[in-house]
Amino acid sequence: MPELPEVETVRAGLADHVLDQVITEVEFRHPRATRRSPGGEAALADATTGARITAIARRGKYLWCEFGNSDATLLIHLGMSGQILIDPRPGMPRHHLRARFAIGSHEVWFVDQRTFGHLMISESHETPDGQPAGWGSNQPRIPTAIWHIARDPLDSYADLPAIARAIRGRTTSIKRALLDQTVVSGIGNIYADESLFHARIHPRRATATMSQKQALKVLHEAREVMTQALAAGGTSFDVLYVDVAGRSGYFERELTVYGRAGLPCVRCARPIVRESFANRSSHRCPSCQRTPAPAHLAKC
DNA sequence: AGCGTGTCCTGGATGC
DNA sequence: TGCATCCAGGACACGC
Numbered sequence: 001m002p003e004l005p006e007v008e009t010v011r012a013g014l015a016d017h018v019l020d021q022v023i024t025e026v027e028f029r030h031p032r033a034t035r036r037s038p039g040g041e042a043a044l045a046d047a048t049t050g051a052r053i054t055a056i057a058r059r060g061k062y063l064w065c066e067f068g069n070s071d072a073t074l075l076i077h078l079g080m081s082g083q084i085l086i087d088p089r090p091g092m093p094r095h096h097l098r099a100r101f102a103i104g105s106h107e108v109w110f111v112d113q114r115t116f117g118h119l120m121i122s123e124s125h126e127t128p129d130g131q132p133a134g135w136g137s138n139q140p141r142i143p144t145a146i147w148h149i150a151r152d153p154l155d156s157y158a159d160l161p162a163i164a165r166a167i168r169g170r171t172t173s174i175k176r177a178l179l180d181q182t183v184v185s186g187i188g189n190i191y192a193d194e195s196l197f198h199a200r201i202h203p204r205r206a207t208a209t210m211s212q213k214q215a216l217k218v219l220h221e222a223r224e225v226m227t228q229a230l231a232a233g234g235t236s237f238d239v240l241y242v243d244v245a246g247r248s249g250y251f252e253r254e255l256t257v258y259g260r261a262g263l264p265c266v267r268c269a270r271p272i273v274r275e276s277f278a279n280r281s282s283h284r285c286p287s288c289q290r291t292p293a294p295a296h297l298a299k300c
Numbered sequence: 301a302g303c304g305t306g307t308c309c310t311g312g313a314t315g316c
Numbered sequence: 317t318g319c320a321t322c323c324a325g326g327a328c329a330c331g332c
Binding site: 302303304305306307308309310311312313314315316 | 318319320321322323324325326327328329330331332
């Protein structure tokens with residue numbers, strides 16, 4: 001399940017192989033892959049065939065290709081199970097292959113078992129702050145389809161104090177705010193739990209009752225845990241996720257709470273608990289992340 | 301307007 | 317053993 005560090009690993013891998021190359025062939029193998037793209041498969045193929053890739057950019061979990069002076073971008077979201085495979089081995093199974101591209105001398109596959117991922121063409125427009133929209137972008141433009149996606153904790157143009165203030169302005173729980181991509185992007189269930197553990201904050205803590213220092217602490221921990229995950233090559237839980245060359249990440253060994261229900265807390269040895277949260281689950285240490293007083297607890 | 305819930309999807313795990 | 321149900325997850329449409 002690719003989150004920000006995994007997506008960045010994919011971005012860097014793609015940039016290594018297809019930057020300055022021309023897309024010569026596009027083939028779609030599943031209609032859901034292009035469901036959000038205006039005009040569908042035909043328009044996407046039309047917009048990309050013959051185009052030269054001049055940047056591979058990323059904001060949060062979204063990737064996009066820039067094409068020189070063109071306003072059009074090819075936007076990619078890997079969803080839960082999406083993978084990008086470059087020059088896949090000849091025997092690689094094809095049953096989850098959703099789209100394939102010939103780019104320069106490379107074969108590039110978009111493989112996605114659960115089909116939550118998608119590809120789309122999006123026009124772009126100038127960023128409000130005049131800065132590049134994300135890692136790898138070399139122009140101050142953002143795909144219009146993701147104008148509402150906030151900068152992520154690894155983005156050098158992200159204003160963490162401003163994000164902390166936005167979090168505190170919400171009437172919800174800190175975990176919901178962290179998962180809201182319009183507040184801060186790139187944080188999924190795994191890194192939300194990890195960041196909150198490191199910051200010693202309960203997932204259901206009401207954001208409006210948090211101090212600026214506490215909110216900022218959570219964001220800094222998110223940045224830290226993602227930086228470490230990135231250095232380790234991305235997190236992986238099963239064979240669904242592999243990076244562009246088909247290798248799995250190995251950061252999962254470093255996770256402190258996520259997926260560790262019943263196992264001892266790395267700090268205090270009390271068993272980690274798993275609780276249901278908004279049709280999902282939260283993992284926390286009942287001792288390091290104590291339940292706040294009712295007045296400081298959000299409804300969900 | 302802002303917030304919370306339901307939905308999309310597949311296949312491994314679990315239950316009877 | 318086999319069938320049925322549950323569950324995981326990100327993003328967004330929708331309703332309150």
